[in-house]
Amino acid sequence: MSYQVEVSSLAHYALINLRGETQVTTNWEAVLDVTFPKSAHTALISRAFSILSLASDHWWVRTALKNEDELFHRLSEAVSGEHAAVTVVTDHFQGFSIKGPDAVAVLRQGFSLDLRRLESGQCTRGGFARCGATLQVVESGRAYELFVEASYSEYVERWLKMAQGHTF
Amino acid sequence: MLEIPCPWCGPRNETEFVCAGEADRKRPANPEAETEEAWADYLFNTTNPKGVVREWWWHVSGCTRWFQIDRDTVTHEITPVKDPSK
Amino acid sequence: MTRLANGGVIDRQRPLRFTFNGKRYQGYEGDTLASALVANDVLIVGRSFKYHRPRGLLTCGPEEPNALVQLVSDGDQPNLRATEIPLREDLEARSVNCWPSAKFDLRAINSVLAPLFPAGFYYKTFMAGRWDFYSRFIRQAAGLGHSPKERDQGRYERVNHHADVLIVGAGPSGIQAARVSAETGHDVMVLDMQESPGGHLLFHPRQIDGRAASDWVSREVGELQARENVTWLQSTTATGYYDHNMVIAVQHEPAESWLKERLWHIRASKVVIATGAVERPLIFPGNDRPGVMLADAAVRYIRRFAAVPGKRVLIYTNNSTPYAHLETFKTAGIEIQSILDLRKSPSEAELSLARNSEVPVIVDARITGVQGRSGVKGVTYQNGAGTKTVRCDFVCHSGGWNPLIHLYSHAGGRSRFEQASAAFVPGERAQGAYPIGGANGTFSLAEGLKEATDVANTLFCESVGNSAWSTPATPATEDEVAYRIDQIWPEKGLKGKAFVDFQNDVTTADIALAVRENFQSIEHVKRYTTAGMAVDQGKIGNPNVIGLVSRELGEEQSSVGTTTFRPPFAPVSFGAIGGSERGPLIIPARTTPMTAWNIENGAAMDEAGANFRRPFFFPRPGEVMEDAVAREAAAVRTSCGIYDGSPLGTFELQGPDTGELLNRLYTNRFDNLPVGRGRFGLMLREDGRLFDDGVTFRVDQNRYLMSCGTGAAGPVYAHIDRLLQTEWTDLNVYLVNVSAAWATMCVCGPLARVVLGKLESDIALDPTFQFLDFRDGALEGINVRVARVSYTGELSFEVNVARRSALKLWKILMEAGKEFDITPVGSETSGVLRIEKGFISPGHEGDNITNPFDAGMGWIVDMTKSDFIGKRSLLRDIKLGGERQHVVGLLPDDERAPVADGSALLPAQESNSRSGFQGHVTAACFSPTLKRTIALALLKDGQNRHGEKVVISGLENSCVATVTEPAFYDPKGERMRA
Structure with a gap:
């Protein structure tokens, strides 16, 4: 017996970390032809990439792994000469998918933030299982993706197994 | 378990933060101009009031912003401090 | 007859066998261990803590002080209350604190010796001779229960939850508050510690809205539990109320079959406290005899469990409550000898109830003794007419009611003494705590229901600001006898023991003694007598203690006040607190991409800094640690080793002001570092002490890559981020943590170049690739950045x-180096190699007291820089002068002498100018390269004492050693610059 939930590791994603003030953000917006999400917890989800707002001057651009190089170069060139930081952080994080009717029963063991307040498509960062995580809400109450620092990936895998109700 | 109001992320448990002490204690602009007593006071002493203290808090597990709050050291009542730069 | 044929919630179709103190009994599904013992006529359930007096059940709830048992059949848990243990098939339990049995307890000799054990006796005794002589005997006699020998196999979960309104207690007022709150659509959570909702309605025949109260309960609760916005938990105890309306609760036996308990951390906007009240005892000689029980408890056993405590009862009271119990006793076939009322004039309503049940009432009566030792035979009392002894086989008493204000008080709420109900009730509120019903001193059912409606109403208004709904009606109840109480205390100087704290055996004489010895504060009386300090935390006893102290001092109870209430309200298992953080998850262990490979290849693993699991050494078959370390060190010094340096902190710093920032962080300059080069930097704390060191590379004009020690990575990141965001906000620099994105493998040793040279690569490895250069390129098609950094002191390429x-690359390197016997190197070995080189480790030689000059690192400190973190404090150190501890090397005269880290340094025999502690060993090892013991140490004025002798004094060994330069091998660093 265990919770009704499916947990798996994510693969084939790329994460690019962006830091920059308003003036450089417009450069990125021009290059990607989008408007960056500017308020807390918001994200822009499109077919080619997602843009997650993590702080007032901090975003993640998430795309398929095969587009990592190309996107990194486009974003870097867009702000060359400006004070901005574009960093590939794909390898710094490990992603997990948690879905099912009992997804929140698992997440609430690790997150202490108020999960009621997060709607589908939103994102946030918070303490999780003593190592911290970035959380994306795919479908509120049913499907979530979270990223932890890669050095914690084995620990978090074990943690998720335990949280589901499995033994090992 | 205090609940700290992060200006970006909203209220979160104190375990997501690091408290970095009294906000009114700024690093002297010219440390070499400080007397030994003043420098030692900056390094080692805090005001430690019974009552409201203005503190820096760092949302290390969240948005990683640093912000200030006023906290009553007796009742733990917390009042957010408006960021003067915003 | 001790089990009624009908009535109660027990299932007579499901008998259960259980064992208590070695004897077998039968109970039923629905019993608790306590109720099953009552039904089986088991009077003695344990022995008291100090005097080992036989004790029976006093209560029917979690406040039970006497019936503490070891639950042998469930994890051998000690000190559980029998009233809280649901009966299960084959349950086995034993009384604690008695030997060989509860009935015949040899330690009852303590009772005879009682005059030697008044309150605070241990402050006045066991003074002659050594304490550990006495402690051996005291240890045997003291304590309750024993620790289980087996590990707890249960699984526990900890969850975080948010609610708009949290209601603690599902008695009538809690249920009504839940009804009102749920209608508003807000998130409501209800917790109740019993298995079933209803609170005191479970035990007393009341009417609500013209029908049986139990009907009202099932209908209301059933409807509320079905609502989406309501979370309802039974068998869940709220144990504490913390800051900002955080309440922690333990859920016993959750629905999830794999969980034993679940710990809830609940953050609520408002908390309604509907925890009710518990009855308190009267104080009279013999009030602790088996068969003397609280009146409400007796009614609970009869009504809920159909278990009858005796055949002929005497009721003793100072208030109106027991008058409502008379019909219950009679219907159960119990003969009521009489009601002894301490008061002179019970009300007409009370007397009328007694008349209806044909029970004589004797007013102004005072019990002076209870006959019988292991059971009640009779009672002696005094009243206006003189002294009389009557026969009975159990005594029910009631001294009034104690509202359970614990959670309210944890929250910071104050209490005040309410004269009319003789109870401590909630006073000035703190946080969002709202008490209702019995917990608020509102003992009337009708008033409690109304209070629930009113309070729940205001909550909603407060948090939303409008009232655009219609409040559900308050249900009606039948008339009840008004609660009246007169706290008449026992006279002073009682003959025989009258108990105020049953669990710690505290009597009226002890309270009087404490006050005589001038303990005037209630907190002092508590600690001196230990009243209120046992497992039950004074739930039933404390208000009586306060009353007696007030009388002794001649003060009002409100000014004596209560002692501080602290969580937990009831004991919490360690399993629940630990949750899943045990066994394989006890620490959040971190790994590198090579960790699995390390384990597969036989590495001896251990925890190193920042929770990383590290290979300490790689023993081959037959090798012990010293052999492996010697072999690995030899490989690095003479051929080729490979070391996983991935845990090191790696940060990207980008922006036009990065050079300036680094100048202020490090003791040396970085703004003049050429692109493509790295530089070793030293970081100090603001107080001038060593903080961290590492190599930082300039990747581009405005981009640097900083590396720090594994354990220092977190603090260094925090240090830099704090300065950027709170002090130097004008500097344009972005700090990005990429520590886990990069893996680092060091190929080190004289053959490092040769090994790397075997790989297909576009990176020239010849000597134009200088020490501290880095080059980007590809090895076997894999993109890399190779840097010439050395932590071992040998030629080293950090890939x-x-x-x-x-x-993948690690395995390629292992394969390429096979012909040279490339050797994986562990942390133990790299530690030895750095000691040989005398490379300073801030964690060891820094030790929070060393500045760079003390460590011989003055060469890296550029005091001409206008400012850097730590500079002002270095100026202070220089100005103050005085004797400082310096880093030195030590060579023991006996080359094989064992030396332990932390050993003290003392003057050698010959020294005539020094005495006392001279310093300590910061790192010692047997050097495989030099084939002798070497050590680094901090020594007073060490830089001026080279050649002198000191004594290294460890816990197990001492030896004489010569003070030297802190570098034993290749002091000029020629090998790593090759």
């Missing part, structure tokens, strides 16, 4: 690669 390709 940095993206995590995704790390293990």
